[in-house]
Amino acid sequence: MSGRRKPWRSRQRAAAAPVQPQESVPQPDSLIDDVGYNPERNQYLFWLTEEGYLVAQDITCQHEYVQRATCPHCGGKLKLMAHLNRAGQGLSEMVTICLGCRQRVIFIFDISNEVYQTWWAKQLGDLYVRQYDGPTRQPQEPG
Secondary structure (H helix, E strand, O other): OOOOOOOOOOHHHHHHOOOOOOOOOOOHHHHHHHHOOOOOOOOOOOOEEOOOOEEOOOHHHHHHHHHHOEOOOOOOEEEEEEEEEEHHHOEEEEEEEEOOOOOEEEEEEEOOOHHHHHHHHHHHHHHOOOOOOOOOOOEEOOO
């Protein structure tokens, strides 16, 4: 015997029959929906700041925006590749790749606003530390 243990099922069989998640284990999407949603969203959601950043009021809205967006180059579907924490700048950055033309599309969200910061403080309780010391960016009326 070589000392190596044989897998209990073949790779082909394992790939053909993915393991089904148990109902009692929360899935990532449901965690984002439950924990990442701010019920105090207001009319300024997704407005642009003077600097051109999208106003975000929770984590879920950032994912919603990216899921609804299409590639500005070809109109293709976008796939999220990275979510960068730029909280020290009062920002959150989401990097996507177009599944059609393979172009990179970046979304930068403003999280310096009071709606986001108040919600985040409620989520973290005593652990909350405001990371951005600059002035709160103001949304600019569309149009």
